Amino acid sequence: MNPPSRTASASTLAAPAEGRSTARRVTFIVAALVWAVWLIGMASGDRWHLFASGWYMSATMMLGSFIAGATSEGGGAVAFPVMTLFFEVPPPVARDFSLMIQTVGMVAAAITIFAVRIPVERRALVWATLGGAVGVVIGLEYVAPMMAKDPRLAKMTFLSVWLAFAFALFWINRYHEREVRHTIDHFGSRHIVLLIGAGVVGGVITGITGSGLDILTFALLVLRFRITESVATPTSVVLMGVNAAVAFAWKGGLKPLLDPSASGMATQAWNYWWVCVPIVVVGAPAGARFIRNRSRLFVASILYVSIAIQFVAGLFIIEQTPFLLAYSAGIFLVGLFLFHRMAAGGVKRLAWLSDVEAGRVEPK
Numbered sequence: 001m002n003p004p005s006r007t008a009s010a011s012t013l014a015a016p017a018e019g020r021s022t023a024r025r026v027t028f029i030v031a032a033l034v035w036a037v038w039l040i041g042m043a044s045g046d047r048w049h050l051f052a053s054g055w056y057m058s059a060t061m062m063l064g065s066f067i068a069g070a071t072s073e074g075g076g077a078v079a080f081p082v083m084t085l086f087f088e089v090p091p092p093v094a095r096d097f098s099l100m101i102q103t104v105g106m107v108a109a110a111i112t113i114f115a116v117r118i119p120v121e122r123r124a125l126v127w128a129t130l131g132g133a134v135g136v137v138i139g140l141e142y143v144a145p146m147m148a149k150d151p152r153l154a155k156m157t158f159l160s161v162w163l164a165f166a167f168a169l170f171w172i173n174r175y176h177e178r179e180v181r182h183t184i185d186h187f188g189s190r191h192i193v194l195l196i197g198a199g200v201v202g203g204v205i206t207g208i209t210g211s212g213l214d215i216l217t218f219a220l221l222v223l224r225f226r227i228t229e230s231v232a233t234p235t236s237v238v239l240m241g242v243n244a245a246v247a248f249a250w251k252g253g254l255k256p257l258l259d260p261s262a263s264g265m266a267t268q269a270w271n272y273w274w275v276c277v278p279i280v281v282v283g284a285p286a287g288a289r290f291i292r293n294r295s296r297l298f299v300a301s302i303l304y305v306s307i308a309i310q311f312v313a314g315l316f317i318i319e320q321t322p323f324l325l326a327y328s329a330g331i332f333l334v335g336l337f338l339f340h341r342m343a344a345g346g347v348k349r350l351a352w353l354s355d356v357e358a359g360r361v362e363p364k
Helices: 017-044 050-070 076-086 091-115 122-147 151-172 189-209 213-224 229-258 267-291 296-317 322-357
Strands: none
Touching (some): 017 091, 050 076, 076 091, 091 122, 091 189, 091 229, 091 267, 122 151, 122 189, 122 229, 189 213, 189 229
């Protein structure tokens, strides 16, 4: 059994000192391979002109991929609100782009995580991935089309979920020195149910906004299972990369194959993707290096500010109606209740684990 630790790192790819040179080599190799394939695709398709119209997305993903490397949120969590709120890109296009670009950036980060053996919660990866695969298909095929009738619903869903997540982060960080774990101790069937459930719900949100599984799984691991951020963060990075790849493969490949009338990924999303691919494979590692020696409270502060700006901007930019405000409040309260229940369950779990380790109760 791993002893509890009372320190938690906020770095996404914070490898031990002896592994940093390996991390740099792996990052360079992955980036070089991606750049080589990208250059061939750009040259063969004569796509260089896309930079003239999509330069602002290249600039956006400099920040987006940097934040993806430095925190538990994916690059889509920056791309989606910026595209939909400030550039008036339709939510389905912003979602498709987020899924496509995270397939490159976060999968590249996942390769680095495994290559340098950064600790992850592997059982959480397995079960949340399975739930997420089901959820993201449900989100893409059934939930997102219903919201397409009013694009404001998808925008406010994103903003409201993230606002609830900010409150969850605040809950997590109330105590600077709290007891944390590195694995889900005494793992059982009930934990499988929780992880699959979180995967399904997070996958549905991903199918609507392009990210979500990372938010929900990170919160579940940290709040409910009291896993240290240094393990929960890379775990959420790998999960989001895999979930984005599943969504990309389904909507961009398998669905059109099964149904020739299906549209696949939006054409404009592809155009944005081409001008951002070479940036995200560099930006995420840069964010990880920047944040390596910063405290988790510093990371939380970045998230608080970015989420607050996004939500306030959304309230002013998106035309609000009584129904939309009520819908947003409902989503926020549901998210807040969910995160609060996770935290309350985590308190009980720590007390139970202490009793088990002291021999006062038998493991169940």
